[in-house]
Amino acid sequence: MTNPPTAPALRLPAPHSAGCPFAPPPAYTEAAATAVLSRADLPGGESCWLATGYDEVRTVLSDRRFSADLRHPNFPFLVAGAREIVTDNPAFLRMDDPEHARLRRMVTGDFLVKRVEAMRPAVQRIVDETLDGMTAGRTEADLVADFALPVPSLVICLLLGVPYEDREFFQRVSRTLLSSASGVAKLTEAQDELRDYLRNLADRKREQPEDDILSRLAARDDLAPDDVAATGLLLLVAGHETTANMIALSTALLLDRPEQAARLADPAALPGAVEELLRHLTIVHTGVPRVALEDVELGGTTVRAGEGVIAMLSTANRDETVFGGAGRLSTDELDLDRDARRHLAFGFGVHQCLGQPLARAELQIALATLFRRLPGLRLAVPREELAFRTDSFIYGMRSLPVTW
Numbered sequence: 001m002t003n004p005p006t007a008p009a010l011r012l013p014a015p016h017s018a019g020c021p022f023a024p025p026p027a028y029t030e031a032a033a034t035a036v037l038s039r040a041d042l043p044g045g046e047s048c049w050l051a052t053g054y055d056e057v058r059t060v061l062s063d064r065r066f067s068a069d070l071r072h073p074n075f076p077f078l079v080a081g082a083r084e085i086v087t088d089n090p091a092f093l094r095m096d097d098p099e100h101a102r103l104r105r106m107v108t109g110d111f112l113v114k115r116v117e118a119m120r121p122a123v124q125r126i127v128d129e130t131l132d133g134m135t136a137g138r139t140e141a142d143l144v145a146d147f148a149l150p151v152p153s154l155v156i157c158l159l160l161g162v163p164y165e166d167r168e169f170f171q172r173v174s175r176t177l178l179s180s181a182s183g184v185a186k187l188t189e190a191q192d193e194l195r196d197y198l199r200n201l202a203d204r205k206r207e208q209p210e211d212d213i214l215s216r217l218a219a220r221d222d223l224a225p226d227d228v229a230a231t232g233l234l235l236l237v238a239g240h241e242t243t244a245n246m247i248a249l250s251t252a253l254l255l256d257r258p259e260q261a262a263r264l265a266d267p268a269a270l271p272g273a274v275e276e277l278l279r280h281l282t283i284v285h286t287g288v289p290r291v292a293l294e295d296v297e298l299g300g301t302t303v304r305a306g307e308g309v310i311a312m313l314s315t316a317n318r319d320e321t322v323f324g325g326a327g328r329l330s331t332d333e334l335d336l337d338r339d340a341r342r343h344l345a346f347g348f349g350v351h352q353c354l355g356q357p358l359a360r361a362e363l364q365i366a367l368a369t370l371f372r373r374l375p376g377l378r379l380a381v382p383r384e385e386l387a388f389r390t391d392s393f394i395y396g397m398r399s400l401p402v403t404w
Helices: 026-034 054-062 099-111 113-135 143-148 150-160 164-178 184-207 213-218 225-254 258-265 270-281 356-373
Strands: 037-041 047-051 140-142 288-292 296-298 301-303 308-311 401-403
Touching: 047 054, 054 288, 054 296, 054 308, 099 113, 099 213, 099 225, 099 356, 113 143, 113 150, 113 356, 140 143, 143 150, 143 225, 143 356, 150 164, 150 213, 150 225, 150 356, 164 184, 164 225, 184 213, 184 225, 213 225, 225 258, 225 270, 225 356, 258 270, 258 356, 270 356
Parallel strands: 047 308
Antiparallel strands: 037 047, 140 401, 288 308, 296 301
């Protein structure tokens, strides 16, 4: 079919506004209100498509005619010059099957629901001990530094076999890798630093294996050292940054909504409440990149082979036709009684987040325990003074001063 005339292209990534800090950048929601597919310009000057509708985003993420392989010459990058630092060994998240499936299967067992359920007592212990340390002799804290970041960092270090005492290093490097403000030089340095660290750690695990993911990967004869490092980098960065930001954002959001926060005390309501928080916040504000391998009709428009597409999870998760309806608040509002199970916060299709069972367990335990143990929890500064990570591909908070 013939593509219709389009409005001026949106420049990516779009800036956040001074309005609601829990909403996606307004340019994305405005684009979604106009069309399910819009033109956009990438930081490097290339043009791509922006998919904003729920059905269109699901199609882009699940249809094999759209590639996740960042080695493709037309893959859309959200950092100018990032193509220059693409290696021959990206993480499996940025590959297509069968290569993606082969590498992903090597770690799938560590994140199965049954395995994660068996970890709940250990996660609960980490949450309790972290709260003990945060509240000992104190009535104020930075919830990001003292709770939201340590909990998932401890959990992923335990799973991977990364020494927790190295947290300052990998947290610093992770922030650089996730920052849209990092130039090619900084990205290259950070990527090399973390890969070298993980290669050296895997070498030690090969000599002295333990019961952890890195030890099992390092012991495989069919996995190159660079592949071990790439997989470890993906799991380490994604495993603590995403959950840490979800804990902090969820807490900040609920402190203004005590009647909804009370729902966390109901074990039957807790899982659904966390799904709604995931839908409402959708912390990957910049979207998920893909490139079309052949012509595909999407939302009444033809996406040509070789054209990039950014799938906007945040706008898809606020699609009124999917999550709205009679008796429900607008999808721009938080409603912990909403059935949000179809949300796309973890992506969709074969590349959807491997660690989602663990993330759900961590969020359920961390949020329920926090509000149960600190019923008087409140902000220690005016809301307008809260600082958000608007320059990160994983949206979150720089700090969250609280008191109790």
